[in-house]
Amino acid sequence: MDYFLWFDNDFGRLNFFHTSIRGKNLMWNDLIDKINIPEDSIILDLGTGHGLVLIKFASKISNEGHVTGIDLWKNRDQSNNSLKSTQKLLQQNNIENRADLKTSDMTDLPFEDKKYDFVTASMAIHNIKSKQNRYKALDEATRVLKTEGLLIILDTGNHKKEYLSYLIALGYRIKYAKTYGIIGWWTGPWMSSYAIIAEKKL
Numbered sequence: 001m002d003y004f005l006w007f008d009n010d011f012g013r014l015n016f017f018h019t020s021i022r023g024k025n026l027m028w029n030d031l032i033d034k035i036n037i038p039e040d041s042i043i044l045d046l047g048t049g050h051g052l053v054l055i056k057f058a059s060k061i062s063n064e065g066h067v068t069g070i071d072l073w074k075n076r077d078q079s080n081n082s083l084k085s086t087q088k089l090l091q092q093n094n095i096e097n098r099a100d101l102k103t104s105d106m107t108d109l110p111f112e113d114k115k116y117d118f119v120t121a122s123m124a125i126h127n128i129k130s131k132q133n134r135y136k137a138l139d140e141a142t143r144v145l146k147t148e149g150l151l152i153i154l155d156t157g158n159h160k161k162e163y164l165s166y167l168i169a170l171g172y173r174i175k176y177a178k179t180y181g182i183i184g185w186w187t188g189p190w191m192s193s194y195a196i197i198a199e200k201k202l
């Protein structure tokens with residue numbers, strides 16, 4: 001079945017917009033409630049888009065910490081997607097002193113090993129079409145994460161088993177895993193949202 005056909009009816013469209021505008025925000029609030037974010041945390045947000053997660057994390061840290069958002073700014077994946085428009089949002093939220101943006105591919109990150117306390121990815125990894133490259137993104141996230149750092153993924157549920165088994169094979173401890181109900185439906189229950197909080201052990 002082509003699930004996107006559901007986008008052609010009111011039920012699917014309503015669910016999609018509700019999840020996109022309100023649900024995603026609520027799911028991240030739930031995830032952030034589950035963790036402790038020290039004020040000096042160094043954070044990387046993969047596929048930051050309009051910076052929803054970057055802005056949330058920036059509001060939790062002091063100027064001793066820092067959040068970087070990286071993206072390839074694909075309009076196919078998020079409308080009005082550009083470094084310039086997200087940079088304006090950093091200004092409007094008054095977080096320019098503790099957040100920055102870079103154009104970079106999450107499968108080949110320009111950062112040193114073990115730099116980050118948290119790596120986040122919100123509805124971003126599924127946009128990489130090949131499984132091999134999705135694994136590369138997880139490998140890169142792992143490389144730049146500190147030991148005992150947290151990788152936090154919110155994504156469509158269709159790659160849930162793939163992410164979980166790969167992260168376990170990489171030696172992560174899964175601290176939290178959840179399939180969300182209606183607040184995470186992208187058109188309907190057949191395309192739900194799934195979250196993982198995984199701690200790097202190596």
Ligand SMILES: C[S@@+](CC[C@H](N)C(=O)[O-])C[C@H]1O[C@@H](n2cnc3c(N)ncnc32)[C@H](O)[C@@H]1O
Pocket residue numbers: 024046047048049050051052053070071072073074075077078081104105106107121122123124125127128
């Ligand atoms: C659906 S949007 C989600 C944006 C944001 N994280 C959110 O939750 O609102 C997916 C984002 O991933 C980005 N993206 C896709 N493939 C990427 C890649 N290989 N490297 C970096 N960013 C990528 C897109 O440009 C887009 O901004």
